[in-house]
Amino acid sequence: MLLVTTAKRKRMPRAERERQMIEVAERVFTERGYASASMDEIAELVGVSKPMLYEYFHSKDGLLLACIRQSRAALREVTERSIVGAPSAEDALRRGLLAFFVFIRERREAWSLLRHEMALIGTPAADEIEQTRRQQTDLIAALMSGYFDSEDELRAEASAEFVVGACERLAIWCERFPEVTPEMATGYAMDMLWSGLSRSTR
Amino acid sequence: MLLVTTAKRKRMPRAERERQMIEVAERVFTERGYASASMDEIAELVGVSKPMLYEYFHSKDGLLLACIRQSRAALREVTERSIVGAPSAEDALRRGLLAFFVFIRERREAWSLLRHEMALIGTPAADEIEQTRRQQTDLIAALMSGYFDSEDELRAEASAEFVVGACERLAIWCERFPEVTPEMATGYAMDMLWSGLSRSTR
């Protein structure tokens, strides 16, 4: 008998196994990076054979996509909750930003995963990725729409992309400076977004 | 004799061959995407054998990196030239933005390549990538420094990242709308950056 203390590998219902696989994959993708992560390793860590991964997620891209979808959903949830009941538009913006910068600090793996999206450009999953991203920008675009003529929808959408891109990049930058708190980051972003550069015309 | 009309494959000095390889690789990476592009194919299109690619660029990552470096340099050159002699800071900003949005429309391949950067996170080349990116933000940061207390260097740097991220994302968005001219994109970005959202406090 080789198995000594190892609890005998049990069968599991699909849903549960799926959750488990995503959990492990999230960790491995984050640690090794998408390209260097191997399906064999993930399978082994889950305690299951490789074909199971393919049965459930169809491809390596598919597995990454599932992880990303989950992280996006979590991020969206957090930001959405943060802005309900904000007394003003300015306040809603500030709260949303803070929620975001807190998220990227506390849910490291989730955020790291979202940065791997780009690994999928040029693959069939690219469209799906665009969808998950839209989730984010649509929320912002809705908030934005109050600021522009309702006809100029293009501008509202552009502005939403602008904000999302700005904050994502700022978030990546923050990782290099642990002393930059979510509050500080929010401050930087808020000043830029709300007041713009013209304020200090000296 | 198998070679009929094919001009006999000539030997070339290293520098020239290198340029040729980068040129081909740029095209292939852009068309197929980084992951789906194969070194064999690139080698064949160059008219050379695979070990030559490795001799010159050491790895697939290395080849991509070389392409990216070149594109970044081109982008930097264009934006830098555009702002010399601008009469005001506002004008410098506008000119720089316009130059950028023109670049991404006219130099499709170069720009597409820059979007593939993320494919390298988690690889040894990641640091180098960060360097090429810094090129861009440093330029902006220098412009920015005039707007903030000289002590608050952190804020200047953050703002530079903010601007770069915002514009990159906006540029990606533009690709989906051919009717959005570089001038319009510049307008959107300029309004957000210069005036901010507070202007329309209704």
Place this chain on the structure above:
DNA sequence: GAGTCCATCCTACTTAGAGTAGGTTACTGG
């Protein structure tokens, strides 16, 4: 022209890892 040196270039491999064919076993409801 004949010899020699080295940078350019090649053929022919190894290896890692994505993805698959086809069969086996544990649980579930009758």
Place this chain on the structure above:
DNA sequence: CCAGTAACCTACTCTAAGTAGGATGGACTC
């Protein structure tokens, strides 16, 4: 107790990254 099926496995194939070791054009001496 006996299907029937969902969960699972072993043992492959195949593509593409990366490499070992050798061949060759051509520039430069003598």
